[in-house]
Structures are given as C-alpha cells and as structure tokens.
Amino acid sequence: MNAAPTVKDIEPVKADPRLKLIAAKIKKENFKPDSLIEVLHIAQNAYGYLPMNVLKYITKALHLPPARVYSTVSFYHFFSLKSKGDHTCLVCTGTACYVKGAQAILNEIEKTFSLRPGQVSTDNKLGVSVARCIGACGLAPVVVLDEEVQARASTTEIVEKINKMVAP
Numbered sequence: 001m002n003a004a005p006t007v008k009d010i011e012p013v014k015a016d017p018r019l020k021l022i023a024a025k026i027k028k029e030n031f032k033p034d035s036l037i038e039v040l041h042i043a044q045n046a047y048g049y050l051p052m053n054v055l056k057y058i059t060k061a062l063h064l065p066p067a068r069v070y071s072t073v074s075f076y077h078f079f080s081l082k083s084k085g086d087h088t089c090l091v092c093t094g095t096a097c098y099v100k101g102a103q104a105i106l107n108e109i110e111k112t113f114s115l116r117p118g119q120v121s122t123d124n125k126l127g128v129s130v131a132r133c134i135g136a137c138g139l140a141p142v143v144v145l146d147e148e149v150q151a152r153a154s155t156t157e158i159v160e161k162i163n164k165m166v167a168p
C-alpha cells in the first residue's frame with residue numbers, strides 16, 4: 001500500500017507557475033484522490049490541454065494509479081491530451097492580465113494570424129487558446145508560447161515571437 005501523500009510529493013515544482021497553481025490546489029484539497037477532476041480542470045485551463053508530464057505529476061501527487069487518471073481524462077470530453085496545433089500560444093485573460101492588456105494581444109493575434117481563441121491554423125502549425133489565470137499575476141500580462149512563459153508581454157513582441165515560432 002502507498003504511503004499517504006505529503007507536501008514532498010508536490011515540491012519542489014519547476015519554475016512554471018502553472019505547476020505551482022496545480023500544486024497549490026492539490027495541497028488545498030489535502031491530496032485527496034477524489035479531487036482528481038478538479039485538479040485536472042485547473043491543469044486543462046492553465047495549459048489548454050493536459051501535457052503528459054503534468055499528468056504524471058498529478059498522478060504522483062495524488063498517489064493514484066495511472067490507469068485511473070487516464071481513464072478519467074478519456075471519459076470527459078472537456079479534457080484533451082493533445083495541444084491544438086504544432087505550436088501553441090496561450091494568452092492569460094485572468095483579471096490581472098486582462099487589466100494589463102491581454103485583450104489587445106488577442107486582438108493583434110487575430111488580426112495578424114486570423115485566429116481566435118480555440119482555433120488552430122489550417123496548416124495546424126499554430127493553436128491559440130486562453131486561460132483564466134496561470135498563477136503568475138505579478139508578471140501580467142502573461143502569454144505562454146509553446147512551454148515558455150512570456151512575462152509582461154507586449155503585443156509586438158508576441159507577434160514577432162509567434163512569427164519566428166511558426167516560420168518554416
């Protein structure tokens with residue numbers, strides 16, 4: 001039988017604020033395996049999908065058998081194991097980021113790439129999504145390009161980086 005989960009199971013976490021957000025939720029739920037769906041919701045919202053390393057992290061922190069986690073993920077349509085697009089651009093639209101200009105960034109992305117949140121380019125190179133808060137409000141506005149968190153993002157800089165990211 002597995003030992004009861006402890007804070008050690010979720011710490012230290014990598015610098016990615018989204019993992020810290022998930023860790024905080026797990027801790028708040030007192031490592032209860034029953035909190036799986038809520039924790040998965042937080043992860044799906046923060047990443048736009050459920051990356052494998054994040055699922056492994058949640059599985060370990062909640063001391064759950066991997067099969068239970070994967071069957072839960074595949075049962076609910078809300079969860080997705082794959083990112084939309086080869087490259088991803090996730091714009092945080094939580095309050096702090098919104099106040100600091102997240103909408104202007106989204107508008108520029110739509111103008112330049114003809115993509116709205118939830119859409120993916122026809123060549124599947126770029127997927128755009130939004131998150132409510134990824135736990136890095138002090139760095140607002142925050143955009144995550146692939147797995148890289150862009151702090152205090154400017155519209156021009158984000159468009160330039162996306163162009164580089166999707167360049168052939």
Ligand code: FES
Nearest residue numbers: 092094097136137
């Ligand atoms: S509101 Fe964007 S990181 Fe919290």
